[in-house]
Amino acid sequence: MTFIQIIDYRTNRPEEVDQLLTDWINASDALRxxxxxxxxxxxxxxxxxxxxxxxxxxxxxxxxxxxxxxxATHEAFVPLCTDGPRFINLDVVRDERLSS
Structure with missing residues (x-):
């Protein structure tokens, strides 16, 4: 069953958060x-x-x-947040494409 995790947060430093995500994507390529x-x-x-x-x-x-x-990414991410992060864990129970 597909699983989605939502990370809900507030930040005044979106460029730094975006760079953290880019760095994580590059560093975790063969592992994630x-x-x-x-x-x-x-x-x-x-x-x-x-x-x-x-x-x-x-x-x-x-x-x-x-x-x-x-x-390591999580540890660097939390100080960039002004609120949160809050994690929401979702099991996908229906997934349907609505346009062709």
Whole structure:
């Protein structure tokens, strides 16, 4: 079952957060189990962001979380947040493309 983790946070330092994500992507290339990431900014609050990480399963997400590079990135990420981060863990129960 597909698993999505949402990281909900606020930051006044979005460029630094973006660079951390780029660095994590590069450093975890052969190790990570995440299949996709999307970072979204709230149109009504430019300090509010959500990152959505997609995994094939919850087990894959757990493996990804245990990577040393993921832990180092998390440790560097938290001080860049003004609120959070808050983690929301979701099992996908329906996934349907609505346009061709």
């Amino acid at each position: 189990t995440a299949k996709r990431t999307r970072v979204c900014r709230d149109r009504d609050d430019p300090t509010h962001y959500m990152e959505m990480l997609e995994f094939e399963s919850y087990a894959d997400a757990a493996v990804n979380s245990e990577l040393a590079v993921s832990n």
